[in-house]
Amino acid sequence: xxxxxxxxxxxxxxxxxxxxxxxxxxxxxxxxxxxxxxxxxxxxxxxxxxxxxxxxxxxxxxxxxxxxxxxxxxxxxxxxxxxxxxxxxxxxxxxxxxxxxxxxxxxxxxxxxxxxxxxxxxxxxxxxxxxxxxxxxxxxxxxxxxxxxxxxxxxxxxxxxxxxxxxxxxxxxxxxxxxxxxxxxxxxxxxxxxxxxxxxxxxxxxxxxxxxxxxxxxxxxxxxxxxxxxxxxxxxxxxxxxxxxxxxxxxxxxxxxxxxxxxxxxxxxxxxxxxxxxxxxxxxxxxxxxx
Amino acid sequence: xxxxxxxxxxxxxxxxxxxxxxxxxxxxxxxxxxxxxxxxxxxxxxxxxxxxxxxxxxxxxxxxxxxxxxxxxxxxxxxxxxxxxxxxxxxxxxxxxxxxxxxxxxxxxxxxxxxxxxxxxxxxxxxxxxxxxxxxxxxxxxxxxxxxxxxxxxxxxxxxxxxxxxxxxxxxxxxxxxxxxxxxxxxxxxxxxxxxxxxxxxxxxxxxxxxxxxxxxxxxxxxxxxxxxxxxxxxxxxxxxxxxxxxxxxxxxxxxxxxxxx
Numbered sequence: 001x002x003x004x005x006x007x008x009x010x011x012x013x014x015x016x017x018x019x020x021x022x023x024x025x026x027x028x029x030x031x032x033x034x035x036x037x038x039x040x041x042x043x044x045x046x047x048x049x050x051x052x053x054x055x056x057x058x059x060x061x062x063x064x065x066x067x068x069x070x071x072x073x074x075x076x077x078x079x080x081x082x083x084x085x086x087x088x089x090x091x092x093x094x095x096x097x098x099x100x101x102x103x104x105x106x107x108x109x110x111x112x113x114x115x116x117x118x119x120x121x122x123x124x125x126x127x128x129x130x131x132x133x134x135x136x137x138x139x140x141x142x143x144x145x146x147x148x149x150x151x152x153x154x155x156x157x158x159x160x161x162x163x164x165x166x167x168x169x170x171x172x173x174x175x176x177x178x179x180x181x182x183x184x185x186x187x188x189x190x191x192x193x194x195x196x197x198x199x200x201x202x203x204x205x206x207x208x209x210x211x212x213x214x215x216x217x218x219x220x221x222x223x224x225x226x227x228x229x230x231x232x233x234x235x236x237x238x239x240x241x242x243x244x245x246x247x248x249x250x251x252x253x254x255x256x257x258x259x260x261x262x263x264x265x266x267x268x269x270x271x272x273x274x275x276x277x278x279x280x281x282x283x284x285x286x287x288x289x290x291x
Numbered sequence: 292x293x294x295x296x297x298x299x300x301x302x303x304x305x306x307x308x309x310x311x312x313x314x315x316x317x318x319x320x321x322x323x324x325x326x327x328x329x330x331x332x333x334x335x336x337x338x339x340x341x342x343x344x345x346x347x348x349x350x351x352x353x354x355x356x357x358x359x360x361x362x363x364x365x366x367x368x369x370x371x372x373x374x375x376x377x378x379x380x381x382x383x384x385x386x387x388x389x390x391x392x393x394x395x396x397x398x399x400x401x402x403x404x405x406x407x408x409x410x411x412x413x414x415x416x417x418x419x420x421x422x423x424x425x426x427x428x429x430x431x432x433x434x435x436x437x438x439x440x441x442x443x444x445x446x447x448x449x450x451x452x453x454x455x456x457x458x459x460x461x462x463x464x465x466x467x468x469x470x471x472x473x474x475x476x477x478x479x480x481x482x483x484x485x486x487x488x489x490x491x492x493x494x495x496x497x498x499x500x501x502x503x504x505x506x507x508x509x510x511x512x513x514x515x516x517x518x519x520x521x522x523x524x525x526x527x528x529x530x531x532x533x534x535x536x537x538x539x540x541x542x543x544x545x546x547x548x549x550x551x552x553x
Binding site: 232 | 393394396397398399400401404405406408409410411490494497498500501502503504513514517537538540541544545548
């Protein structure tokens with residue numbers, strides 16, 4: 001019963017967060033200084049009648065309530081609204097992109113976890129905070145985090161080596177390494193582990209029996225952090241490599257002020273992040289999210 | 292401690308050099324030399340020129356200063372807002388606290404870049420470069436506080452339940468005295484949060500710039516200059532001009548990690 005009520009509470013919280021995200025995004029966009037200006041109004045090819053229609057359309061979508069209603073109606077109709085730019089249901093634009101992006105994200109996250117796990121283990125192997133491998137791993141991850149993802153992607157493109165998977169994996173591995181390393185270092189020096197080590201328990205047994213069960217809950221937070229980082233990084237990566245994914249769709253929508261698409265993508269991202277927090281039992285990680 | 296002082300001195304030296312270059316070169320950031328378009332390093336232009344004939348060393352220095360100043364200011368606003376919200380949530384009623392943290396969760400559930408893209412794309416088409424820079428960093432500050440606020444909330448909650456605080460409240464401490472008593476104790480928490488924000492904002496602006504949604508031309512910014520990476524001719528000539536800002540972010544990351552460990 002307790003489990004059910006806790007599950008229900010978390011579901012309710014998730015639904016509230018998603019609803020607030022929709023309202024917040026709409027309010028933010030509605031009150032952005034240039035919301036009511038439309039690039040099409042500057043196009044001389046539009047006739048006076050078309051301009052009047054544009055003005056009417058702008059006035060109709062000018063109220064927060066109206067925007068919210070059209071968004072909710074899109075969600076209820078499962079078409080996520082109609083794209084201003086392409087004049088087709090948003091869901092038709094999103095569906096093919098989603099498959100590409102999910103595949104890319106899953107592959108890069110899995111690879112990044114393996115790399116980060118291995119490097120964090122190597123970094124902690126010497127059991128000294130000033131070990132050479134540890135310092136080298138830290139330096140490498142700091143250098144990688146200092147390069148914006150866009151620059152990294154462009155370099156790969158110019159060098160004609162690597163692709164979106166390599167860039168995303170590199171960024172995620174660098175970020176995950178910092179988190180995993182801190183976590184392992186703390187866990188490795190826990191009193192019960194120190195005691196077990198002093199008693200001569202073998203390292204594989206220490207890791208399997210004591211270390212892994214202890215850090216399992218924190219791995220949930222790491223998963224959320226990975227998802228957040230990957231979602232933030234995928235836009236520049238997909239745009240630069242011309243990958244037909246959600247990131248490129250969002251960028252195109254931003255450049256063409258296609259609000260329904262942009263809003264739908266933002267809400268989907270929010271659902272993904274909230275659901276990952278829900279699934280792993282953690283709140284969205286409070287680590288820094290910018291890619 | 293050693294790393295922190297190295298990073299601090301490095302930062303100071305870079306700021307001084309960039310300021311000296313901008314103020315003493317005698318060239319404006321948007322001044323064009325039409326006879327020297329895409330020129331390599333020369334006596335007149337030590338780092339060459341860009342595709343519009345503008346001196347690159349002046350632009351890199353100005354971009355460095357703009358990114359750093361904007362990120363520091365945004366980080367300050369963000370940390371101050373987080374301190375206010377965290378304190379309010381911790382020291383008010385349980386209902387207000389829950390509601391405030393729910394708002395934080397909403398902000399944390401949104402990937403930054405999407406929100407930034409959404410807001411930046413909705414700016415008027417005639418936004419001036421200075422306004423675009425201001426809006427970019429204000430939006431960064433406005434979206435950057437929740438993670439910090441959650442950390443402050445946890446810290447303030449611990450303080451609220453500490454013995455000295457219970458004693459002080461039982462002794463009649465007034466509400467307006469709380470920030471004055473609590474903030475100094477939260478400084479060890481606020482400083483790393485501030486330092487985390489600065490490199491994050493510099494990189495966020497660069498990522499926005501790469502997408503063409505950052506600070507508008509002709510103002511130089513790291514993001515705007517990264518757009519030039521698409522032109523391999525410029526890249527081959529003066530790839531090193533990107534180094535100062537990468538070093539800036541590295542120094543900031545180093546400062547942040549030492550502050551976090553401290």
